[in-house]
C-alpha cells in the first residue's frame with residue numbers, strides 16, 4: 001500500500017507512513033522497513049510504546065506496558081487436562097501499536113498530550129488491509145480520525161499485492177508485520193518463520209515454554225496453561241503437527257479489530 005500510494009494510485013500522497021515497532025518483529029520485517037524508507041518519497045517514522053520495555057521483554061517478564069504483572073498477548077488457554085479453555089484478552093495491539101500511532105499523529109498536529117482536538121481537525125488514516133481481509137475494517141473510535149482502506153477500495157487482494165510487488169522487486173520477500181511470537185500466526189506463517197529465521201523461531205519456542213513455567217506470572221494468572229499456538233501444545237511440536245496436517249488451524253488475524261497487526 002505504501003509503494004502504491006507513492007505512485008499516486010490512491011490520489012494524494014500520504015504525509016507520512018508510521019511503523020509501530022513492538023520490539024518483537026522478525027528480522028525480515030525490520031529489514032523491509034529499512035528498505036521501504038529508501039524507496040518512498042514521503043517519510044517513514046518508527047514509533048514505540050511509552051514504556052521502558054519492548055513487547056518481547058514484557059511478555060518474557062510477565063508484565064504489561066506499565067510494568068504491572070499481566071499477560072498482554074492473546075495466548076491460547078488450556079485446562080490442566082489439555083482441553084481448550086478460551087484465549088487471553090488481547091491488550092498488546094492497543095498498547096504497542098494503536099496508542100503509539102495515535103500519539104505520533106497528535107504530535108504531528110502540534111497537540112500536547114491529552115489536550116482537546118480542535119473541531120476542525122480531521123486525519124485520514126490509511127490501513128493496509130487487503131480486499132480479502134475486509135472483515136477487519138472498522139470505523140475509527142476517534143471522531144477526528146477517518147479510517148480509509150485503499151487496497152479494499154481498489155479491490156486488491158493479498159495475492160494481487162504480492163504479485164504486483166514480485167513483478168517490480170522479484171528478489172525481495174514481502175513479510176507480514178507481526179510479532180515473532182504472535183499467537184494469531186497461521187500454520188503457514190509459523191512454518192515460514194521456522195524456515196527463514198530459525199533463531200527468531202527458537203526464541204518464540206523459549207517464550208512459549210516460559211509461559212507455562214511456575215516462575216511466570218501467566219502460570220498463576222489463569223490457573224490454566226498458556227500456549228502461543230492454537231493447538232495448545234508446545235510450539236515446536238505444534239508446527240510439526242501443522243506440517244503433517246492437510247487442514248491445519250487457520251490464523252486468527254481476523255480477530256484483530258484494529259487492522260494494524262499482520263498486514
Ligand code: SF4
Nearest residue numbers: 092093178179182261
Ligand atoms: S502482532 Fe500479535 S502479539 Fe503483536 S501486537 Fe499484534 S496481536 Fe499482539
